[in-house]
Amino acid sequence: MTDSGPVLPWLVIRQDDNGNRYRVGRYATKDEAQKIADSLDDRGHKQLYWVERIGTPAL
Template identity: 45%
Template sequence: MSESKTVLPWMVIRQDPNGNRYRVGRYATRAEAQSMAERLGGGRADGAGAEGAEGAEAADGRAQERRYLVERLRRGGGDHA
């Protein structure tokens, strides 16, 4: 009996202020992953890293960080965040 492996190519990743990254979950579609990232605190679909939210600024004037990213699993690269 052979088990089929479900491919969940979209990942939600939390990135802390120091740049450490933690995979939160994997999803079948980008829309599912983006929805979860937004629910968790704002997602960035292109995975370019933590950047400020559009138009939002912290009390000290710096842009707030987006801590949840959406990235596609890289082929052959494993599932490391």
């Protein structure tokens, strides 16, 4: 935690059928973010979910 609040460097990103990307949430650990992404992905929708660290360029 910093003076400005908790450090939440892990993002869950969703990409829809049209290629639009949205930030779903920010998390403290990669494991926490991955659990959320997996649970959303398990719903069976066509959207793609993944985890990335803030400051790391997407592929």
